[in-house]
Every structure is written in C-alpha cells, then in structure tokens.
Amino acid sequence: MSAMNFFEKFGFAGYLDNYSPYEDFSVEGENLVKQIHLYGTKVWGEPGPIGSFCPDQDSTAEERFLLSKNQQEEQQQLCPGFGILDDLCLDVASLPFQSSQVEIPKFACVQTENSEPVKPNKEEPHAFPLTSFGILKDHGSRVRQLKEGKTIVPTYDTACTELDGRKLSTETIMRLAGEKFIQSSAQRVDDPFMINHPFSSSYIGLSDEEAKDVELVQYLLASAEKVGQQQFDRASKLLNHCASLSSRIGNPVERVVYYFSEALQEKIDQETGRIRPKGFGKKHLLDLEDALRGPNVSIIEVHQKVPFSQLIHYAGMQAITENTAEAKKVHIIDLEIRSGMQYAVLMQALASRCEGPVELLKITAIGTTAKPKIEETGKRLMSFAQSLNLLFSFNVVEVSDILDLNENLFELDAEEAVAVYSSYLLRTMIAGSDRVEHLMKVIRNIKPRIMLVSEVEANHNSPVFVNRFLEALFYYGGYFDSLEDCMDRNDSHRFFFESVCLFNTVRNIIAAEGEERITRHVNINAWRAFFAQFGMKEIELSSSSLYQASLAVKNFACKSSCTLGMDGKCLIIGWKGTPIYSLSAWKFL
Known part of the structure; x- marks a missing residue:
C-alpha cells in the first residue's frame, strides 16, 4: 500500500485532546501541587507550562505527521528471521539484583563485582550458581524502594x-x-x-x-x-x-x-x-x-496499542523543549533515528510555543548504514514541518565506523541550542566499548544543552549464562504480559x-x-557510572515531562498496569512492577 494509506490506517490515537492542561492538579500559593497518580507512584514538583503540547481537537502531532500527504513511498516489508528489537523493545535492567554481574568490556570503573563464569559442577548437576539463586530470591519482593522513599511498583500478593x-x-x-x-x-x-x-x-x-x-x-x-x-x-x-x-x-x-x-x-x-x-x-x-529504519506496519500497531514508546516520546520531547525554550534556532542530533515519529511532537511544540516559533529547527541524523532510509525519514519530517510553516533542515552524517565520527562533521552554528537524543543505541555498542567511549567524547566536544537517553531497564549482560537467562526471563515475561x-x-x-x-x-x-552477543542491556546505575567518566551530570526531568507521560498513559485501556516511577532523577516505565524502559537527561559539566 502507499505510505499515505499506510499512515491513514495506522495513525496514532491522541492522548492530550481529552485532558485540560492542569487536570488533577490543585493550586496552593503560586505552585502547582502534585495530586497526579502515575499508576504505581506519584510525582513531586512544580509543573511548568505544557500548553504547547496540546494539539488541536482534530488530530495529534503524531497523527498529522503520519498522515503527511507527501509520503508516497511504498511500505517496505520486513523479512522475518532477522533480529533485534526496535526502539519499542527497550529496557534497562532496573531490578536491583545485587547478586548479578554487569559485564562491560573496558568499563572497569562501572563493574563493582569481579566474577568469573561458573564452571559446571557435575557432582551437583542441579545446583544453580549462588548468584542465580539470588536472582530468583530477589523476585520474592516486588516493592522496590527508590531514593527519597518513592515506590516504583505496587505489591502483588x-x-x-x-x-x-x-x-x-x-x-x-x-x-x-x-x-x-x-x-x-x-x-x-x-x-x-x-x-x-x-x-x-x-x-x-x-x-x-x-x-x-x-x-x-x-x-x-x-x-x-x-x-x-x-x-x-x-x-x-x-x-x-x-x-x-x-x-x-x-x-x-x-x-x-x-x-x-x-x-x-x-x-x-x-x-x-x-x-x-x-x-x-x-x-x-x-x-x-536496518530493516526497521523507517515505518513498519506492525511496529506502528504495537506503538499505538502498547504505551511504552509514546510515554518516552512525550516526556523526552517536553524535556528538549524546556531546555531550548529561549533559542531561536534548535539543533537536534539524533544518534539512531528510525521513523522519527517523536519529532512530530517536538515540531508542534516549537511551532506554537509562547516565546514565539523557532526560526529554524535542524535535525542531524548519524548513520553508519542505510543512508537512503534515513533520508526518507527526513523527507517525511520535512513534509510535516511544512504543514506547520516551520523552517526545517535535515542532514545526515554518514560514517563507515562510529570511530570516524568527529564534531567537525556537524554543521554547528553558534546561535543554535543543541540537544542530543539517543534512543536504544548505546546498549548495542557495549561489546565494542571503544566505540561508545569515542562517541561520548565527540558529544562532549559538541557541548549540547541536554542529552536525552532512553534504554532498556534490564541487566542482560552478565558473563554468567544462567544469570543472564534469568534476568531476561523475568524481563520478557513482563513484556509479553503487556502484549497480552x-x-x-x-x-x-x-x-x-x-x-x-x-x-x-x-x-x-x-x-x-x-x-x-550484541544485545547487552545494562541498568541505569551502570550508565550513571559510565557517564560519570565523561563529566556528565544527570539532571532531573521536570514535572511537566512527567505530566506528559501521565497524560499519555491515560489514553490506554491498560493504564492501570503501566507503572511510572522515579529512580533518582530517571523516569522508569514498567509493567505490573517489572521495569521496562528508562528515560534520563544529562548535561556536560
């Protein structure tokens, strides 16, 4: 089918249309006091303006982007049998399994335990390694107490x-x-x-x-x-x-x-x-x-019915909007752009912000392969920007190896407010740690105002096979439950x-x-230890960003099962108590 019909059939349901900007909040003095329940936790803070995210009554930003009339390319069919999870498949090992190990080559300061793979014990053929028993036992209590006494998940009896x-x-x-x-x-x-x-x-x-x-x-x-x-x-x-x-x-x-x-x-x-x-x-x-770079009918259908990615998109784009609020020119560097749907939300916000629309929105996509598909994503974004009368520029920085990337390849302007967006990319680089280290050094030289990182909240990188198996089993058990x-x-x-x-x-x-083994998910604590090596400081997601996530989840019939909570300054999105994804924000000191 044509891209036009494809997007018409699989457009996204809007979630802000039916909610006033300050629903569930009460006013106390000059501050908005939290009363909003994030389905498993509560949010503390002072929400900032979020009206820029309220679309018109006819359609949301994502819907109008997907319905862009200039999208005439044919939908690419994905060949079954290949595999890695797209941006919907994400999770950072967020369950605090103290007994399991995180294997990050060359990230010596990240690894707190030095363990060796457990050798088979033929005399005790049914004995798990002790650390594996610890993983099983850690699941005996489903109430996870986070910093500042906040609870991320409900208790299940x-x-x-x-x-x-x-x-x-x-x-x-x-x-x-x-x-x-x-x-x-x-x-x-x-x-x-x-x-x-x-x-x-x-x-x-x-x-x-x-x-x-x-x-x-x-x-x-x-x-x-x-x-x-x-x-x-x-x-x-x-x-x-x-x-x-x-x-x-x-x-x-x-x-x-x-x-x-x-x-x-x-x-x-x-x-x-x-x-x-x-x-x-x-x-x-x-x-x-490679095949999932660009629109895929099944991925869009899952995106529409399962809340995870939409929550990340709305919370993340709100954070970028706030950190570039006064800028006339905004430059987003995307480390792994796919369909680009999240930028429909950002474009609408920038085109209607109270400070006045931006003079230019520039998106630079980094790619080592599939440049034609990245360029097609740029064409769809250009079409949507034109519908908003928003001046837009899309560039592709293609390198054969991420080690060839340097800041001189970006068309940086001193008047631009630069933000970096990383969606489920960094975990693919852990096996070759020199690449992720090089990438972080380049980003540091660019000096962005904010870097948004969304990752799978799970620990699937233990050198001990059984530990890795158990962590994956509990995580994907939660994910399959959400699809059910x-x-x-x-x-x-x-x-x-x-x-x-x-x-x-x-x-x-x-x-x-x-x-x-390319898929090596690690949890937010591992990323914190790694990012600290590059002078990165984690910043708190605003109440407005959390509010956007809370509004988004209300659009789903399964909203009571989707849990939102904070691990320090990081947003954790979970399912019935199982952490699935994390969204964190960073600045360079």
Whole structure:
C-alpha cells in the first residue's frame, strides 16, 4: 500500500485532546501541587507550562505527521528471521539484583563485582550458581524502594489467584516457578514428570491454567540449568517437554517459554557444533536493525496499542523543549533515528510555543548504514514541518565506523541550542566499548544543552549464562504480559513483533557469546557510572515531562498496569512492577 494509506490506517490515537492542561492538579500559593497518580507512584514538583503540547481537537502531532500527504513511498516489508528489537523493545535492567554481574568490556570503573563464569559442577548437576539463586530470591519482593522513599511498583500478593479481579501476572507466575524451583533444587528432575509430584499440593489456590504455567516455567528453568552445566542431552529432553506444552499462539507464559526454549536449543546446537554459521549473532540483529529504519506496519500497531514508546516520546520531547525554550534556532542530533515519529511532537511544540516559533529547527541524523532510509525519514519530517510553516533542515552524517565520527562533521552554528537524543543505541555498542567511549567524547566536544537517553531497564549482560537467562526471563515475561493485555492473541502484528523483534533479541542474549552477543542491556546505575567518566551530570526531568507521560498513559485501556516511577532523577516505565524502559537527561559539566 502507499505510505499515505499506510499512515491513514495506522495513525496514532491522541492522548492530550481529552485532558485540560492542569487536570488533577490543585493550586496552593503560586505552585502547582502534585495530586497526579502515575499508576504505581506519584510525582513531586512544580509543573511548568505544557500548553504547547496540546494539539488541536482534530488530530495529534503524531497523527498529522503520519498522515503527511507527501509520503508516497511504498511500505517496505520486513523479512522475518532477522533480529533485534526496535526502539519499542527497550529496557534497562532496573531490578536491583545485587547478586548479578554487569559485564562491560573496558568499563572497569562501572563493574563493582569481579566474577568469573561458573564452571559446571557435575557432582551437583542441579545446583544453580549462588548468584542465580539470588536472582530468583530477589523476585520474592516486588516493592522496590527508590531514593527519597518513592515506590516504583505496587505489591502483588502471590498467595491469591486473582489480584483485583485479574489473573496472576506473567512475572508473578515466573516468580512462583522460581521459588518452587529453589525448593526442588536438591531433587533430581532428569525425568520431566518428576517436577509435578513434589509440589502438587502447593498449587492449591491457583487455577488449573496457572498451575500448569508454573510447572512449565519450572521445566524451562531446569533446562537452562542443564545448559549452564553443559549437560546438553538432559537439557534437550527437558526442552522437548517444554515444546510439547508451550505455544507461540498461547497465553503469555506459553509464548515466553516457547521462544526461550527455541533460544536454548539454538545455544545447545552451537555448543555441540551442530550449527555454527559465521557471524550468526550479528547478522540477525544488524539486518533487522536496518530493516526497521523507517515505518513498519506492525511496529506502528504495537506503538499505538502498547504505551511504552509514546510515554518516552512525550516526556523526552517536553524535556528538549524546556531546555531550548529561549533559542531561536534548535539543533537536534539524533544518534539512531528510525521513523522519527517523536519529532512530530517536538515540531508542534516549537511551532506554537509562547516565546514565539523557532526560526529554524535542524535535525542531524548519524548513520553508519542505510543512508537512503534515513533520508526518507527526513523527507517525511520535512513534509510535516511544512504543514506547520516551520523552517526545517535535515542532514545526515554518514560514517563507515562510529570511530570516524568527529564534531567537525556537524554543521554547528553558534546561535543554535543543541540537544542530543539517543534512543536504544548505546546498549548495542557495549561489546565494542571503544566505540561508545569515542562517541561520548565527540558529544562532549559538541557541548549540547541536554542529552536525552532512553534504554532498556534490564541487566542482560552478565558473563554468567544462567544469570543472564534469568534476568531476561523475568524481563520478557513482563513484556509479553503487556502484549497480552493490550493486543488480541491472534493479532498478526503482535505475532510479528513477538516472533521477529522480541525473539531475535532473546536469542542473541541467550544463544550468542563474545562479539556475537550484541544485545547487552545494562541498568541505569551502570550508565550513571559510565557517564560519570565523561563529566556528565544527570539532571532531573521536570514535572511537566512527567505530566506528559501521565497524560499519555491515560489514553490506554491498560493504564492501570503501566507503572511510572522515579529512580533518582530517571523516569522508569514498567509493567505490573517489572521495569521496562528508562528515560534520563544529562548535561556536560
């Protein structure tokens, strides 16, 4: 279909139209006092003006951008089987697993624990490494206390089958299975059917489906343990049982187990030499990364129905607007531009701000590949800017290797207010730390007013395979749960997103090692330690930015399950208590 019809069909629902600028706030003196509930936490502060983000009653900025009439290019079809998660797939390991390690090559000051991969213990074939037990146990309490006493997530009582009329969340099922797996660690489970018997009485209070799901996850945990101990024949037997009970079209637990089982089997095949194609890990991720530069019908559908990316877009663009408020010229340097949808929000804000519209908005996109697709994104943005009578410039800085990037390649103007936007890019550079270090030095020389960083809030970079597996299991359990609540089970776009985007990210985390493992999510604390090396200071997101996120989430039917909270000055977006994404703001000292 043409791009015009494509965007008409998959336009974005507006979320600010039905809310007044100061809804849920009360006035006390000259300050607006917080009363707004961010679905799992509260926000403290003094909101600034946010009227510039209120679109007209007919359409939002994103809708009008997607409906731009100059978009006549054909929608590119993405080839299944490639893989990395697009900007919707993000999460920084935000659960404070004190027992797990963060492996960041050359980031010596970031790593606080020095651990070595645990060798298989053939005398105790069912014993997880102690750190892995710690990960399972850390999920026993779902109330996470953050700095200043703020609570990011609600408490879920696993003793009850239903919570406020809802079934147990996928993450809760995972945690119950982990607790029971710890209890069964001393018993042999070579025969899959030996898992059921010891704990049948402990399933009292669970529905039949929930009890089966808990057992299914136990089989998966047992198979991961065997893989970690290089007992591949035993692991394969358990995985065969997982395959017979799981399904990629079933409930979210069955779907998670299906894809994790596939990734585990692929790791077994590589470890045993059955398959070992050169460049296996990188090819899938890089090809998908290239294909997802630009509009994709399934990604847009997920964006429309699952709240995560929209919350980040609105909060992030509000932060940029505030930090460039008085500037006549605004220059955004985007480290990994894709569809560029977030800039429709920014353009509308800049075109209607109280201080008067900007004289020029310039966006510079950095790319090492796919320059034609980046240029197509620029054309769509140019068309939208013209509809707002906003003077706009779009440039591409293409380098064959990020190590070739330098500040002289940017067309910088002394009158410009420069902001840097990094969306789910930095975690792909951790494997080659010299590149991310070089990039940060270049950005420092540019001296931006603000740098916005959105990343996956998870720790999927442990050198210990079992630890990495467990962290990923809990994280993606939460992500699959969000898709279950926000989309139909038979939705083809959901199937694409799970089978291509999420699965190929999972398989890279689990099956790949060394330089082939590109997906290396780390949490906000790891990024803080790393950024400190470059004289970067974290700045607080304003109440207006948080308010924009709170308004955005209200547009979704699943709003009560989406949790917003603060980790210090960083916004954490979660799902039923599982952190999914982070958004942080930085300045250079």
